[in-house]
Amino acid sequence: MNSGFKLRAKIIFYFFIAGIFAAAVRLFWLQVISHREIKTIGEKEFKKTVKEISARGRIYDSSGLTLADSIVVWDLAFMKKENQDFQSFCRIFSQVSQKPQNECLARIKKAKNYVKIDKAIEMSVYEKLSSAFKENRVNGVIFEPHQKRIYPQETGREVIGLSNEENGLTGIELVYDSRLKGAVKQKEIIKDRKGEAVFTENETQDRPPSEIYLSIDSKIQFFTEEIIKKYSLDSGADIAIGIVQEVKTGKIAALAAYPQNFINLMPIEWVYEPGSTFKTITLSAALQENAADENDSYYCENGAWKFSPKITIRDHEPEKTLKLAEVFEKSSNIGFAKIGLKLGAEKMYLYTKAFGFGSAYDLGFPGESRGILKELKNYKPIDVAVTSFGHSIAATPLQVINAYTAIASDGILLKPYVVEKIKDQEEEKTFSRTEIRRVISKETSERVKKMLLGVVDRGTGRNAAIIGYSVAGKTGTSNKIDPKTGKYVEKKNVASFCGFFPASAPEYTILVIIDNPKKYHYGGETAAPAFREIAKRIINLKNIKPDRSFDYKEAVKTSYSKNITD
Amino acid sequence: MKRFSFFKNILLPVLAVLFLAVSVNVFRVKLGYCIERTKKETAKLRIENDYLAKKIAYARSPKKLEEYARSAELKYPEPYSIVMLEEIKAPKPKKTGWLASIFSRNPKTNI
Numbered sequence: 001m002n003s004g005f006k007l008r009a010k011i012i013f014y015f016f017i018a019g020i021f022a023a024a025v026r027l028f029w030l031q032v033i034s035h036r037e038i039k040t041i042g043e044k045e046f047k048k049t050v051k052e053i054s055a056r057g058r059i060y061d062s063s064g065l066t067l068a069d070s071i072v073v074w075d076l077a078f079m080k081k082e083n084q085d086f087q088s089f090c091r092i093f094s095q096v097s098q099k100p101q102n103e104c105l106a107r108i109k110k111a112k113n114y115v116k117i118d119k120a121i122e123m124s125v126y127e128k129l130s131s132a133f134k135e136n137r138v139n140g141v142i143f144e145p146h147q148k149r150i151y152p153q154e155t156g157r158e159v160i161g162l163s164n165e166e167n168g169l170t171g172i173e174l175v176y177d178s179r180l181k182g183a184v185k186q187k188e189i190i191k192d193r194k195g196e197a198v199f200t201e202n203e204t205q206d207r208p209p210s211e212i213y214l215s216i217d218s219k220i221q222f223f224t225e226e227i228i229k230k231y232s233l234d235s236g237a238d239i240a241i242g243i244v245q246e247v248k249t250g251k252i253a254a255l256a257a258y259p260q261n262f263i264n265l266m267p268i269e270w271v272y273e274p275g276s277t278f279k280t281i282t283l284s285a286a287l288q289e290n291a292a293d294e295n296d297s298y299y300c301e302n303g304a305w306k307f308s309p310k311i312t313i314r315d316h317e318p319e320k321t322l323k324l325a326e327v328f329e330k331s332s333n334i335g336f337a338k339i340g341l342k343l344g345a346e347k348m349y350l351y352t353k354a355f356g357f358g359s360a361y362d363l364g365f366p367g368e369s370r371g372i373l374k375e376l377k378n379y380k381p382i383d384v385a386v387t388s389f390g391h392s393i394a395a396t397p398l399q400v401i402n403a404y405t406a407i408a409s410d411g412i413l414l415k416p417y418v419v420e421k422i423k424d425q426e427e428e429k430t431f432s433r434t435e436i437r438r439v440i441s442k443e444t445s446e447r448v449k450k451m452l453l454g455v456v457d458r459g460t461g462r463n464a465a466i467i468g469y470s471v472a473g474k475t476g477t478s479n480k481i482d483p484k485t486g487k488y489v490e491k492k493n494v495a496s497f498c499g500f501f502p503a504s505a506p507e508y509t510i511l512v513i514i515d516n517p518k519k520y521h522y523g524g525e526t527a528a529p530a531f532r533e534i535a536k537r538i539i540n541l542k543n544i545k546p547d548r549s550f551d552y553k554e555a556v557k558t559s560y561s562k563n564i565t566d
Numbered sequence: 567m568k569r570f571s572f573f574k575n576i577l578l579p580v581l582a583v584l585f586l587a588v589s590v591n592v593f594r595v596k597l598g599y600c601i602e603r604t605k606k607e608t609a610k611l612r613i614e615n616d617y618l619a620k621k622i623a624y625a626r627s628p629k630k631l632e633e634y635a636r637s638a639e640l641k642y643p644e645p646y647s648i649v650m651l652e653e654i655k656a657p658k659p660k661k662t663g664w665l666a667s668i669f670s671r672n673p674k675t676n677i
Contacts, residue, residue, distance in 0.1 A: 017577075020577075020581070024580070024584070027584070065623070065626070066619075066623050069616075069619075069620065069623070070616075071613070071616045071617060071620055072613045072616070122617075123613060123614065123617050150620055152620060152623030152624050152626075152627055153623070153627045153628065153629075154624075154627045154628075154629045154630075155627070155628060155629065190598075196599070196602070197602040197605075197606075198595060198598045198599055198602060199598045199602070200601075200602065200605070218627075218628060219628050222627075222628035222629060222632075223628070226632075466645060467644070467645070467646050468645060468646045469645065536642070536644070536645055537642065539645040540642065540643060540645060540648060543650060544645075545650060546645070546646070550646060552646065555644070555646045556647075
């Protein structure tokens with residue numbers, strides 16, 4: 001019996017060893033001999049290379065508030081061949097998303113297999129849909145994630161521009177597209193039979209996108225947009241533009257236009273004849289070159305000056321003899337034509353160029369205009385005369401405000417800028433005050449400021465005055481040219497006001513342009529009040545101290561008598 | 567005796583190594599699943615964070631603040647109606663007598 005048992009034990013043992021040996025050989029065959037072949041088959045089946053584009057870089061305002069950011073949204077698609085029961089799919093979709101079931105059914109019926117049902121689904125709806133489809137075991141559902149651009153401050157959209165998931169199309173999104181582009185992440189994912197990821201290999205990622213900090217202050221931008229919209233609608237204007245610039249640095253705090261235009265950035269692309277706002281340039285040049293003095297008097301021809309047999313220069317109001325300050329305050333075209341002729345063509349041209357007209361500031365925006373300035377060799381006496389009061393020259397709003405900022409900053413022309421900082425992983429690049437050139441001396445700029453103060457205190461710019469603050473500025477009302485006939489049209493004009501405050505220590509320059517107002521035509525009636533509203537909000541926001549004494553009771557009385565409601 | 571030494575010296579170590587290799591691989595795969603699930607969870611949390619940040623940013627937008635202010639019937643004040651207070655620095659404390667200094671706090675010992 002013992003030997004029988006021993007024999008059986010031996011046999012079982014050998015079978016056991018043989019089994020293990022066979023398993024070991026098979027294992028060896030699979031893991032070593034057929035390793036490459038099996039690995040290739042496995043990789044084909046379970047390994048996928050996935051390319052992802054991460055979110056575009058953020059854009060911030062000057063105080064760090066997010067102007068543009070990206071979030072993940074999902075597109076919902078359905079694969080008809082994987083699930084014939086699309087009724088339940090559409091029923092669940094309709095219940096959760098509150099969208100009509102019929103549309104969903106119609107789309108699926110039209111399609112052969114893959115059909116997109118809904119786009120840009122946000123996270124809350126995506127989670128509800130996802131869990132509802134899982135609970136009801138609905139097959140054939142595909143959620144495709146995408147990046148969607150959002151604008152939390154809901155302002156400054158034209159400056160920020162438009163973009164799709166991959167490229168910037170306009171504005172800052174286009175100018176800094178290469179910096180803002182989302183990083184391309186590539187990786188190989190090994191999935192199991194159920195499609196769940198097991199390993200990730202060979203993960204590579206481009207440099208992450210940069211963050212752009214603009215000089216735009218989102219609060220100033222917001223109320224500038226609101227105010228120019230209000231005044232544009234009130235006056236029935238075609239276009240309204242508002243720009244706010246910081247005097248000390250030259251940075252642009254607000255760049256607004258109404259109606260919104262995402263294709264053209266109007267404040268830097270649109271050109272117009274600046275009209276009487278250009279008289280400040282003529283005045284600055286004349287004072288600097290001693291071609292005019294505060295004690296000079298000018299005969300204003302009773303409002304109509306026959307310059308030549310065919311050309312008569314007219315004033316808004318007939319005047320006789322005026323001192324220089326009065327010529328400026330009352331905005332006499334005839335007075336300024338005489339000043340310009342005394343200054344001469346060459347100096348008129350040189351100072352116009354020195355103040356930045358006829359050249360672009362290279363902000364980087366593709367459509368930035370240089371404006372239109374006649375070559376010096378083509379100047380005739382009539383050109384000198386009319387250029388003196390802002391005609392026969394086309395300027396962008398940015399050129400006009402920057403020229404006024406030069407006067408406010410003691411005669412130094414600064415480079416305006418919209419981008420303050422670019423930050424990425426490796427470096428941080430900051431842009432700050434850049435002086436282009438000194439245009440006029442500090443003494444001349446003080447004399448011009450004094451005259452600009454007079455315009456607001458006593459002249460055509462009275463509607464821009466703010467109690468307790470010295471405001472220096474100039475109104476402008478220029479007739480528009482009919483592009484068909486090339487002649488000036490009587491009842492169509494561009495009303496504007498450009499100024500800075502407080503004049504004793506200027507902090508901000510503001511330009512408001514109202515194109516073709518139907519209700520009020522003059523700059524003093526329509527643009528100056530808009531300037532005042534923007535300036536008051538900035539004063540409150542930035543805690544700018546008053547620089548003029550005032551009687552509080554009188555101030556309240558004046559406010560209520562003007563029915564200032566806001 | 568020979569069979570026993572073959573089992574002990576060769577087969578057992580080979581089996582042990584094979585067992586170890588298989589265990590390591592199983593552990594590696596389980597860890598891989600765990601890592602991938604954690605990555606998925608992290609990505610989900612990042613998206614949730616983005617959405618929360620978006621909500622906060624929208625709530626603080628100038629447009630929203632203006633809406634809240636107008637619904638509360640607030641109005642923009644005139645600049646002259648705002649009183650700005652000058653920053654006044656706190657005066658330096660007067661020198662105390664020897665008796666008071668005994669009872670005053672010693673910054674080093676905090677007594």
